[in-house]
Amino acid sequence: MNTDSPPAGARPDPTDGRAGAVAADRRDPLADFRERFDVPDDYYMDGNSLGPISAEAEASLDRIVEEWRDLGIRGWTDAEQDWFTYAEELGDDLAPLLGADAEEVVLANSTTVNIHTLIGTFLDEADGTKVVVNDLDFPTDHYAIRAQFRQRGIDPDEGLVVVESEDGRTLAERDVADALESHDDVVVVFMPSVFYRSGQLLDVERLTEIAHDHGALAGFDLAHSVGVVPHDLADIGVDFAVWCSYKYLNAGPGALAGLYVNRDHFGTTPALAGWWGHDKSTQFDMNLEFTPADSAGAWQIGTPHLLSLAPLEGSLSIIRDAGIDTIREKSVALTDYLIALVDERLAEFGCSVGTPRDADRRGGHVAVEHPEGQKLAEALKDRGVVVDFRPPNVVRLCPAPLYTGFADVWDVVEIARSVLAEGALAEYETSSGGVT
Ligand SMILES: Cc1ncc(COP(=O)(O)O)c(C=O)c1O
Structure with a gap:
């Protein structure tokens, strides 16, 4: 038994x-x-x-519903927080989590749409025709970038430079640098902060430096880091970023996504322009000529989906109360503990850890690999443990720090251990398709 008194948040x-x-x-x-x-x-x-619902998220959603009931169209101007600038206001609230200025962040569209408009914008601005990505990316990133190439008459197989992972789990930043050395014409290096499968945290600063040293812009998909890993986008000089609000930001299914555009790019015409990206002071003059807002707000397109935005107001207040550094500290301790338990309690049953062990290289979840990962995920779900499976063999376990404790992690590992020790996987079949 360890008798020293460890600091708050330290892993057991x-x-x-x-x-x-x-x-x-x-x-x-x-x-x-x-x-x-x-x-x-x-x-x-x-x-x-x-992420799950919170009392705060429900309350901010309820408020907008009541305002709709009481005010109707007047909600755009007379609501407690007027609806007209709500997406910008919440962008201001979110900006500290990104390490950005208030005007550089806005809530708009979906993550996929934001990739379309931002990649399209910068392809239009530059002379080049290439975007550097990698083969571990979440598929929507590639689908959207390829579509943007097609719309500009660029062959997507020529335009997309795909850096390959050496181990199928992680990526080395130097391989991105090598790709840039051997390709001219690169407009954007577009990378995730955290890989959706392995949970590797990339070095955003280093990648930004690499992109800039080669005359390219640096863009990031931060879906798996905003709300659990602090960011420093403005200081680092990241050009643009996108993320979802329904994961660690706990704003609800299909919640409005976020985007960041470095102020150096304000004034650029968005590829998917729409009236909600117009300069707000003259938006209702209804001019047919588009004047972009002098902020990230320019990349909004149409009227924001307020009912899919409102819960973020409440859920963000919880993150603010907790503090992103405390959240990260606990997240690292939880994932450290989970990794140690997989080694101690599950390795003998064929489980291994696919996530980097260095905490500086790890986001908020752990990839537990098992040859029958899909069956293991199903067996866990049947026993009250909600996880997901990502082919070919990864069970993703996310001990989200705001509502998960160390005893939960212990229990989950014990449930997995008993499933494996009892040979319970034999009762399950491998299937394809469906939401996992
Ligand atoms: C890295 C990453 N990007 C994008 C998305 C999804 O984007 P959208 O919200 O447009 O469906 C996900 C969803 O899990 C994701 O993990």
Whole structure:
């Protein structure tokens, strides 16, 4: 038994058993935050796909519904927080999580649409015809970029430079630099912050430097980091970024996405322009000529989906109360603990860790690899543990820090251990298709 008193948020020693995890939960400065959420299952380890509802998110949504009832069209101007500037206001609130100025962040569209408009914008601006990506990307990124090439008469197979991972899990930043050395005409290096499958955290600063050193812009898909990993986009000089609000930001299914555009690019005409991106002071003059807002707001397109935006106001207030540095600290401790437990308790049953062990290289989830990963994911779900499966063999486990404790992590690993020890996977079949 470890008798030293570890600091709040430090990970328990796996050899201390469940008691060690319970003791760590008692020291956890974020332990009480769980009460603010309605977590639907005993063990909800899928917050990297969809975060749960909170009282605060429900309250801000309810307020907009009531304002709609009471004010009708006047809500655009007379609501408690007028609806006309709501997406910009929430962008201001979100900006500290990105390390950006208020005007550089806005809530708009979906992540995929934001990739379309931002990649399209910068392809239009530059002389080049290439975008550097990698073969571990979330597929929508490639679909959108390829479509933008096609619309400009560029062969997507020529335009997309795909850096290949050496191990099928992770990417080395130097391989991105090598790709830039051997390709002229690169307009944008577009990379994720955290890989959706392995959970590797890339070095955003280094990648930005690499892109800039080669005369390219640096853009990022931050879907798996905003709300759990702090960012420093403006200082680093990132050119643009996109992310979802339904994962670690807990703003609800299909919540409005976010985008960041470095102020150096304000004034550029968006590829998918629309009246909501117009300079707000003259938007209702109804001029047929488009004048972009002098902010990231220019990349909005149409009227924001307020009912898909409102929960973010409440859910963000929880993140603000917790503090992103405390969230990250606990997240690292939880994933560290989970990795240690997989090594200690599950490795003998064929599980291994596909996520980097260096905390600086890890986002908020852990990829547990098992040859029958799909069956393991199903067996866990049947036992009250919500996880997801990503082919070919990854069970993703996300101990989201605002509503997951160390004892939860211990319990989940014990449930997995008993599934594997009892040979319960034999009752399951591998299937394809469906939402996992
Ligand atoms: C890295 C990444 N990008 C984009 C998306 C999805 O984008 P959208 O919200 O447009 O469906 C996801 C969804 O999980 C994702 O993991």
